[in-house]
Structure formats: structure tokens, C-alpha cells
Amino acid sequence: MSTQTLTSPPTQGAKVRRRGLPTWFGAWEISLLVLVVLVTVMASISTPYFATGSNFAITAGGVIGLALMVIPMTLLMIAGEIDLSIASVFGLTGVVFGLCIEGGIPLPVSIVIGLVLGAVAGFINGWLTVAFGLPSLVVTVGTLGLYRGIAYILLESRSISALPVEFTTFSQANIYGTYIPYTFVLFVLMAVFAAVVLHRGAFGRKTFAVGSSAVVSRYSGIPVRRIKITLFCLSGTVAALAGMLYAGYVSSARANNGTGLELSVIAIVLIGGVSMFGGKGSFAGVTLSLVLVTVLTSWMNLGFLPTNVQNTVIGVLMIAAVVVPVVAKKISDSRPLRA
Amino acid sequence: MTESIAVTGHEATATPLVSVAGVSKRFGGVIAIKRTDITLYPGEVHALLGENGAGKSTLVNILAGIVQPDAGTLTVNGDTITIHNPHAARALGISVVHQHPVVFPDLTVAENIMFAAAPPRTSLHTLDWKAVQANSIRAMERLQVKLDPRELVQNLSAADQQLLEIVKALSDDTALLILDEPTAALSKHEVDHLMEVIRRLKSQGVAILFVGHRLDEVFELADRVTVSRDGTTIISGPAAEFTPESVVTHLVGRTLESVFPKEDVELGDVHLEVRDFTRKGAYENVNFTVRKGEILGLAGLVGAGRTEISRGIFGLDPVDSGEVLIGGKPVRIVGPGDAMKHKIAYVPEDRTREGAVLEQSISFNLSLAVLDTLSSFGLVKSKSDRELSADYIKRLGVRTSGPEQLISALSGGNQQKVVLGKWLATNPEILILDDPTKGVDVGAKSEVYKIVGRMAQAGLAIILISNELEELLSVSDRVITFYRGAQGREFTERPFDSETVLASMTGQH
Numbered sequence: 021m022s023t024q025t026l027t028s029p030p031t032q033g034a035k036v037r038r039r040g041l042p043t044w045f046g047a048w049e050i051s052l053l054v055l056v057v058l059v060t061v062m063a064s065i066s067t068p069y070f071a072t073g074s075n076f077a078i079t080a081g082g083v084i085g086l087a088l089m090v091i092p093m094t095l096l097m098i099a100g101e102i103d104l105s106i107a108s109v110f111g112l113t114g115v116v117f118g119l120c121i122e123g124g125i126p127l128p129v130s131i132v133i134g135l136v137l138g139a140v141a142g143f144i145n146g147w148l149t150v151a152f153g154l155p156s157l158v159v160t161v162g163t164l165g166l167y168r169g170i171a172y173i174l175l176e177s178r179s180i181s182a183l184p185v186e187f188t189t190f191s192q193a194n195i196y197g198t199y200i201p202y203t204f205v206l207f208v209l210m211a212v213f214a215a216v217v218l219h220r221g222a223f224g225r226k227t228f229a230v231g232s233s234a235v236v237s238r239y240s241g242i243p244v245r246r247i248k249i250t251l252f253c254l255s256g257t258v259a260a261l262a263g264m265l266y267a268g269y270v271s272s273a274r275a276n277n278g279t280g281l282e283l284s285v286i287a288i289v290l291i292g293g294v295s296m297f298g299g300k301g302s303f304a305g306v307t308l309s310l311v312l313v314t315v316l317t318s319w320m321n322l323g324f325l326p327t328n329v330q331n332t333v334i335g336v337l338m339i340a341a342v343v344v345p346v347v348a349k350k351i352s353d354s355r356p357l358r359a
Numbered sequence: 360m361t362e363s364i365a366v367t368g369h370e371a372t373a374t375p376l377v378s379v380a381g382v383s384k385r386f387g388g389v390i391a392i393k394r395t396d397i398t399l400y401p402g403e404v405h406a407l408l409g410e411n412g413a414g415k416s417t418l419v420n421i422l423a424g425i426v427q428p429d430a431g432t433l434t435v436n437g438d439t440i441t442i443h444n445p446h447a448a449r450a451l452g453i454s455v456v457h458q459h460p461v462v463f464p465d466l467t468v469a470e471n472i473m474f475a476a477a478p479p480r481t482s483l484h485t486l487d488w489k490a491v492q493a494n495s496i497r498a499m500e501r502l503q504v505k506l507d508p509r510e511l512v513q514n515l516s517a518a519d520q521q522l523l524e525i526v527k528a529l530s531d532d533t534a535l536l537i538l539d540e541p542t543a544a545l546s547k548h549e550v551d552h553l554m555e556v557i558r559r560l561k562s563q564g565v566a567i568l569f570v571g572h573r574l575d576e577v578f579e580l581a582d583r584v585t586v587s588r589d590g591t592t593i594i595s596g597p598a599a600e601f602t603p604e605s606v607v608t609h610l611v612g613r614t615l616e617s618v619f620p621k622e623d624v625e626l627g628d629v630h631l632e633v634r635d636f637t638r639k640g641a642y643e644n645v646n647f648t649v650r651k652g653e654i655l656g657l658a659g660l661v662g663a664g665r666t667e668i669s670r671g672i673f674g675l676d677p678v679d680s681g682e683v684l685i686g687g688k689p690v691r692i693v694g695p696g697d698a699m700k701h702k703i704a705y706v707p708e709d710r711t712r713e714g715a716v717l718e719q720s721i722s723f724n725l726s727l728a729v730l731d732t733l734s735s736f737g738l739v740k741s742k743s744d745r746e747l748s749a750d751y752i753k754r755l756g757v758r759t760s761g762p763e764q765l766i767s768a769l770s771g772g773n774q775q776k777v778v779l780g781k782w783l784a785t786n787p788e789i790l791i792l793d794d795p796t797k798g799v800d801v802g803a804k805s806e807v808y809k810i811v812g813r814m815a816q817a818g819l820a821i822i823l824i825s826n827e828l829e830e831l832l833s834v835s836d837r838v839i840t841f842y843r844g845a846q847g848r849e850f851t852e853r854p855f856d857s858e859t860v861l862a863s864m865t866g867q868h
Binding site: 216217220221222223225226228229232233235236237238239240241242243299300 | 675694695696698699705707712713714715716717718719723726727728730731733734737738739741781
């Protein structure tokens with residue numbers, strides 16, 4: 021165990037530390053790691069196209085929008101909230117970004133406008149949730165429709181393809197001489213930062229506290245509302261970034277970009293072991309879950325399995341992720357108490 | 360002290376209605392009761408007294424058929440029997456009124472009474488509303504309880520809900536009525552009414568088992584008293600043979616002074632002052648001061664406004680008018696964060712809901728209120744974090760397998776020590792304790808108050824709220840009473856007279 025480094029185990033994790041396992045890498049994470057290795061080996065054996073640099077580049081580049089949004093969703097769900105509107109923010113900011121470019125606004129300013137728009141969209145979600153004490157599930161089902169609706173009003177069924185070449189290059193290209201997309205590097209940097217904040221930072225520990233018990237947190241002087249609004253803003257901002265990068269990746273800003281993506285994001289977070297009810301989860305688990313789902317999807321793509329079959333497989337995985345811990349807990353609870 | 364049980368005072372000729380002999384029950388590794396004996400005669404009021412964890416509820420649940428004993432015998436009307444379920448208990452004439460009213464708040468009085476038995480039907484098998492109404496009036500008349508059958512139960516006072524519970528519990532063939540802590544939330548006047556009802560039942564030959572720990576009304580009413588401690592009956596005898604002092608000694612197994620020691624503390628300057636504190640509907644015109652090193656006890660019944668006042672000081676609820684002064688200067692507190700900036704700490708009433716994050720570890724809970732001071736550049740310093748946990752676990756004597764143990768795995772007393780530790784880590788100057796020993800066994804109570812005593816010696820200004828009057832009077836330097844949101848009398852001279860304090864907190868001046 022490498023103590024005193026940023027990756028040393030936090031003391032606050034949701035589980036009891038057993039047999040030297042750090043709290044952010046428990047039984048669930050090990051199961052996921054085993055699955056990832058298993059699926060990767062099987063995919064590599066079954067098709068020669070899987071374990072190739074170009075497949076990595078294509079897969080990593082294609083999944084980046086989803087992967088980015090997994091980061092804030094993990095924090096938000098650990099805090100006991102959810103944001104169903106991310107894919108709509110993703111679509112809307114792509115559209116607004118496209119319109120800005122079309123209207124001749126310089127690229128950096130357009131990017132900033134997109135990010136601010138995402139932050140505002142997230143703030144509205146957070147404010148409605150906190151100020152009226154509403155379930156975020158309900159609030160963001162509403163804004164899911166609202167934000168997507170605005171995207172359609174702005175662009176209708178048009179698409180904007182004339183995006184600046186430096187932007188589409190960043191979204192699509194790999195680092196020179198490698199198969200690593202620029203966006204992948206961006207994701208890794210953001211994920212590492214988020215993992216450190218969540219598992220080592222005061223903010224992360226407050227996030228766990230808010231998700232475990234908002235009442236105790238408030239009584240302990242933790243600014244529960246501010247933390248929740250911050251996380252919603254983060255969720256909106258990252259969805260905006262993902263939406264713009266995706267528009268660049270496909271060279272097309274359309275109102276229907278990313279429709280339904282929120283469900284994939286939530287599925288990955290749940291498969292990663294984050295509790296539906298907040299207070300439990302680890303970034304390692306979610307990252308492994310993201311890798312697992314991506315590898316499975318890539319394998320199924322190479323095997324030319326239809327999307328419906330792919331969705332079925334992911335659905336089964338997600339149900340397993342929700343059911344297995346409950347069953348495991350029942351089994352361990354039914355053991356007789358020791359004196 | 361002798362562990363043998365002295366049963367005296369009843370004529371050998373009377374046949375016991377219910378007799379419990381050598382009953383034991385364990386839950387997992389925890390022994391709830393062991394070798395418990397109690398005998399109940401028709402037409403007697405029998406008081407079963409014990410601290411939290413003495414095994415009272417387990418005994419009640421055995422008699423109610425909810426729990427089955429592991430050993431021992433139950434005799435009802437001379438027959439040794441097993442009470443398999445609550446229905447069987449009711450068939451034997453045993454009715455139980457549980458501590459917290461189990462009523463349907465959105466239904467009327469008559470509907471609530473209806474559900475106690477099979478609802479009457481018309482010939483068309485629809486509900487016979489006339490009969491529902493008439494039955495409820497008849498049931499209430501038996502006890503001379505006058506409630507409007509059409510009133511929604513949520514509009515009733517706590518006392519009336521309690522009476523409704525008794526009406527529901529009683530049937531025509533009730534032989535034994537068990538009342539579990541029936542007076543905990545009642546005012547003096549309401550208790551008097553309840554006592555009248557109990558007297559009436561007694562004259563009808565019903566045996567009444569009165570379970571509780573408040574002593575005053577017991578001596579007014581009980582024929583016999585049984586005291587249990589740590590799951591065993593300690594002594595049983597006619598009420599006349601007991602005094603309040605002797606009961607307390609039996610309850611806790613030692614004298615009050617040894618359980619709640621009072622440290623000698625040199626009092627400092629006035630540190631906290633509350634002026635004209637008002638929140639409509641909760642409390643009005645509250646004025647008091649607390650000096651450094653002083654423990655100010657707030658006495659009152661549940662609902663007297665004491666918790667609301669402390670929530671107001673800590674910024675959890677808005678205050679309509681009035682101000683808080685610290686060190687003579689008015690301060691503005693609109694949230695717990697502000698209160699903490701002014702070095703106020705608040706150990707809330709409901710430990711499991713408000714005090715501790717149950718699904719997290721001890722160290723997580725201990726650091727919760729000081730995360731920012733434990734961090735540099737937003738990252739929690741793991742060394743300081745570990746030292747903090749180790750330090751408070753040691754200083755407060757938390758019995759645990761280690762700082763990473765889940766707090767939910769600890770006993771109530773040890774959980775409360777962690778919650779206290781969380782606040783002591785903030786280096787407070789003002790400490791508000793709201794019922795800090797609720798649901799905690801006697802040993803842990805004593806430890807909690809020893810910690811509080813050390814804090815007073817360290818110069819903290821302490822406000823203590825407790826529903827256990829004996830405790831409050833033992834550890835406080837000064838006591839102020841509250842009744843229905845109004846400030847009552849102030850008692851400054853130790854030792855306090857519990858009779859006078861009780862009279863004041865029940866609205867009699």
C-alpha cells in the first residue's frame with residue numbers, strides 16, 4: 021500500500037475495510053476487474069480486430085461524450101441526487117455552439133458560451149431541486165423535455181456541419197503517432213481529478229455525507245444546498261463540454277444529438293456500484309464499469325450484433341448490478357448473529 | 360445488593376391472574392431478560408419500573424404474544440400456557456397499549472375504534488356506519504372518555520390519542536391491561552385524567568401493569584411495585600414499602616451521586632445570553648444566560664419548546680424575534696455554519712437521524728464537522744484525520760474494533776460518544792446537549808455525563824436538555840423550567856427539589 025500518496029486509501033469510504041482492501045477498491049471493484057479482464061480476453065481471442073490500436077482509437081473516441089458525463093453523474097448520485105437532463109443539455113449546447121459558430125462568433129467565445137449555458141442549465145436543475153425540496157428525478161425529467169425542446173426550437177431539423185477545423189480536429193484526431201485520441205487524454209485528466217476530489221478531498225467527503233444523510237450533514241454545518249447546486253452545475257457544464265465535443269466528433273450539431281444517452285450514463289454509474297440512494301460508491305468501480313460496458317459494446321459491434329441485442333446485454337448487466345448487492349446483503353443478514 | 364426476589368404483601372388466598380416465573384429471552388448474543396418473575400393479581404395496579412435496557416419491553420412483548428421466551432413458564436388463571444401471537448394474548452384477555460400511539464391519523468375516532476375488532480356490516484355487507492358510531496360511543500362510555508367520534512384523530516392531543524389507544528385496547532373481557540410508558544408525553548392534568556381511567560378499570564377488577572420510569576404518579580396509584588435492572592427483576596413488593604429514593608437506588612444499582620457525579624467548577628463570566636427569543640407557536644419571550652463552566656438545565660415535558668429553542672440558537676430554524684449575545688455582543692446566526700463560527704456545538708435530540716451518519720464509519724463521523732480545518736488545498740490530510748479519530752476514540756472511551764468500524768455497529772451510548780466527539784473536535788465554547796442520554800444504558804449515561812463534566816471544567820458554557828428529570832437535576836448548576844413554550848421558574852440553589860421543579864414544568868406555579 022503506497023501510503024501518503026494521493027491514491028492511498030481514503031478513510032471515509034462507504035464500506036468497512038476488510039483484510040487490507042482499501043475502501044475505494046472492495047469486493048465489487050474486484051468483481052468488475054475480473055469481468056473486464058475476462059471480457060477483454062474473450063473479445064481478443066474471438067476477433068482479431070478487437071485488440072488493435074485503431075479499434076482502441078475508434079472506441080475511445082466514440083465513447084468520450086458518454087464517458088465525460090459519467091464523471092459528474094457519479095458525484096451527483098453519491099450525493100443522493102440524479103440528473104436525467106444531461107443528454108438534453110448535451111444536445112442543446114451542441115446546437116447553441118453550432119449557431120454561435122454559424123453567426124461568426126470566435127471559437128473560444130463560442131466554447132465559453134456553451135459551457136456557461138450548461139452551467140446555467142445545471143443550476144436551474146439544482147435550484148429547483150433544493151429550493152422547492154423536489155426530487156431531482158422529477159425536476160430533471162421536466163428539464164429533459166424542456167432543454168431538448170429548446171434545442172429543436174432553435175435548430176428544428178437542420179444540422180450545422182461547418183464547424184472550425186481546429187475544433188473538429190481536436191474532437192476527432194489522435195495524438196501524433198499514437199492511437200490515443202486527444203479527447204481521451206482530456207477524459208483521463210478529468211477523471212483523475214474527480215477521483216482525487218471524491219476520495220481524498222473535503223468536498224468529496226461532504227458529498228458522501230450529504231448522500232448518506234442530508235439531515236446529519238446540515239446539523240454538522242455542511243452547506244448541503246450549496247453542495248447539491250454545485251454538483252448540478254458541474255453536471256450541466258460537463259454535459260455541455262461533452263455535447264460540443266460530440267458535435268465536433270461527428271462534424272454535425274443537431275437537435276437530436278445524444279438522445280437517450282442519460283440512461284446509458286446512469287446504467288454505467290449503477291453497474292459501477294454507486295447506490296441508488298446515495299452515500300455509497302467509488303470512482304474506481306465506475307471507471308471499471310465504464311471500461312466493461314465499452315469493451316462489451318465494441319466487441320458486439322465487431323461481431324455485428326444489432327443494437328437491440330447490445331441494449332439487452334447492458335440491461336441485464338444493470339439489473340444484475342442492482343440485484344446482486346441486495347441478494348448478497350440478504351444472505352449475509354440471514355447468517356446467525358455471533359455473540 | 361441481594362439478587363433474590365422478595366414477593367410480599369398479597370394475601371396468600373388471592374389467585375394470581377398472570378404469573379411469570381424464571382423467564383429468559385436472548386436476541387442473538389444479547390440477553391434481554393433472564394430469570395424474570397412477576398405476578399399480577401386481579402384488580403391491582405402493578406408498576407414495573409426499569410431504566411432503558413432493563414428488559415421491560417421484552418417482558419411486555421412476551422405477555423403480548425409478540426415474542427416467545429426461551430425459558431421459564433407463563434401461567435394465566437392457573438394454566439401454564441404459551442402465548443403464540445398477539446391474537447392469542449387478546450383472547451386470553453391481555454390488552455396492550457404501546458408507548459407510542461398506533462393510530463390512523465387520517466381516520467376518525469370512530470373508525471379507529473372500529474378497526475380494533477371486526478367492523479360491523481349491514482345486510483348488504485357494506486360497512487354499517489351507524490353501528491360503527493354507536494360501538495365507538497359505547498366503548499368510550501365504559502371509560503367515561505368523551506371524544507367526538509367524528510373527529511379526525513390527527514386533531515386530538517397526545518393525551519386524547521393515548522386515551523383512544525386504551526379504548527381500542529379494551530374489550531369486554533379484558534383481564535389485564537398493560538400500559539407501556541403511558542405518561543411520557545402528558546401534562547400533569549392529562550396524567551390525572553389517565554389515572555382516573557385506571558382507577559375505574561381497577562374497580563372493575565381489571566389488573567393493570569403500568570410500565571415506566573417516571574416515579575411520581577406511580578406512588579399515587581400503584582398497589583405493588585416491581586423493579587427490574589439489566590434484564591432481571593431486582594425486587595417486588597407493596598408500594599408502601601418503597602420510597603422514591605429507594606426505587607432509584609434499585610433502578611440504577613447505586614446511588615444517584617455515583618451515577619451522575621457533579622464536578623466542582625469555578626463559574627466564569629456570562630458567555631451566552633438569549634434575549635426575548637420568540638418563535639410563534641413554539642416558544643415566546645425566552646430570556647436566559649449561561650456562564651462559562653456552567654451547566655444550565657432546561658426542564659420541561661416533551662413539546663415544551665426546549666428543543667425548538669436550542670434549534671433556534673443553533674440556526675436550524677428561523678427565529679421571529681429576539682437576539683443571541685455571545686460574550687456580550689449580539690451575533691447573527693442564520694444557519695448551523697454561522698453558529699459553528701461562533702463556537703456553538705449542538706448534540707441533537709435524535710441521535711440516529713440527526714446526530715450520526717449511520718452507514719459511515721466512526722472516523723467519517725468524527726471528522727464531519729471539521730473537514731475544512733483538517734484539509735489543506737481541499738484535500739483531507741490523512742495523518743491529521745487518523746490522529747483525530749484515534750484521539751477522540753481514546754479520550755471518550757468509545758468501545759470499538761477500530762476507527763473504520765461502522766457507527767451503526769456500536770451501542771447507543773458509544774454512538775453518542777462519537778457524536779459528542781464530533782462536536783468536541785470543533786473546540787466549541789458553547790455546548791447544547793439535547794437529551795444526550797436518550798436510549799442509553801445507565802453505565803453509558805454515567806460516562807456521557809462525566810465527559811460533560813470535564814467540558815464544564817474546561818470552561819464551556821453548557822445547555823442541557825433532558826427528559827430524565829433526576830439526571831437533569833443531578834448534573835445542572837441551574838435549572839429553568841418551560842411549559843408549552845413559556846419560560847417558567849428558575850431554580851438556582853442545588854440540591855433542587857424535584858417536586859417543585861416537576862410542578863413548575865407541568866404548568867403549576
